[in-house]
Amino acid sequence: MNPTPLAFGLRLLVLFAVLAGGFEASRGTAFERWLVEDAILAPTVAIIDAVTPAEHAVLLGRTITAPGGPGLHVTRGCEGIELFLMLAAAIAAFPARLERRLQGLAIGALLAYGLSVLRLMALYYTLRHSPAAWEALHGLVLPLGPVALMALYFLRWSSAKSQLQAAQPAARAA
């Protein structure tokens, strides 16, 4: 049975707070440095240089920088970890079988990763080449766009799960 909107919202909030708190506790550890710097930022810089070799972008700590312009300093909430944590909290808050949850998380993690890299690339190019658009893109469009796409993915996952549940009793009755 699907949860009520209120029950789902409260579960989502509590689970996200637990996951975000857990990740916050890992700040400064080797795991967190590997995840943010090696797994997210380094590939982002590599893609920027592959797509636009003239940029000569390099990663200095958590700043994506290049000659002749400002660098993008990636702070908390910009690395894209929260996309995955939101999805994990939403999937955990919605009733489903373990294998279905794991499948949803695995595909969702890939989607969150891709969207995070694309968001960082978009922020970098905006800062370097179109700073006038920074206000709208950094503050609103680029944080909300990926979250909206993740929400669409979650809606697909949860509605497919509901259809599956509805189909099972019918199949058993037949």
Add this chain to the structure above:
Amino acid sequence: MQPEWRFALATAAAVAAGAALAQPYARLAAPYYAAIDRLVARAHPWAIQQVAVLPDPAGRGSVLRLVGEVRRERSDARPAALVITRVEVGEAIETPVVFWTLLLAWPAASGRRRLVRAAVGAVVFLGLEALTTALQLLHSMAEASALLERGSRAARPDDPLTLWEHWGRFLEAGGGLVLALAGGLAALALADAIGVRRRAA
């Protein structure tokens, strides 16, 4: 239309409207943020001088700027620190965009039901704005107080920095969005419960 498509279209429209209206919205909301911040400041040795929308010093659009004074003790005649906090106007409009999109795009049986939702939503929304942007603006004042206190005696485990810092980090790390979503769902549930009770009466 499938719910997913309705959601996608509503979100795209809301984000576009939010991007265009971020600055006017921040100007409209600034007096409310100032009122909440002054209310919170009463319990601390803080004084809010101004909350206003100004051009970003880095030349990237506009920011919501809080200017405040922090004293060591409330009775001190002169402030020990002047604090300036900035929040991008695009960040300030995130909560309204998420909250109202969810509330207004959610399927409703009638226009009357939507009106009840909007009325209940307005109350919940004021609380959300206080918890998110208004408190985010006060973050640096708490930090200044903690630094001043640390200068006079050793930091205690219940240092105010810890609580404010944790909340600020939670909001920055996506907590603001999740809070807006949960607030929207709570407002929907509350409005629908009121509707059911009125029908039963």
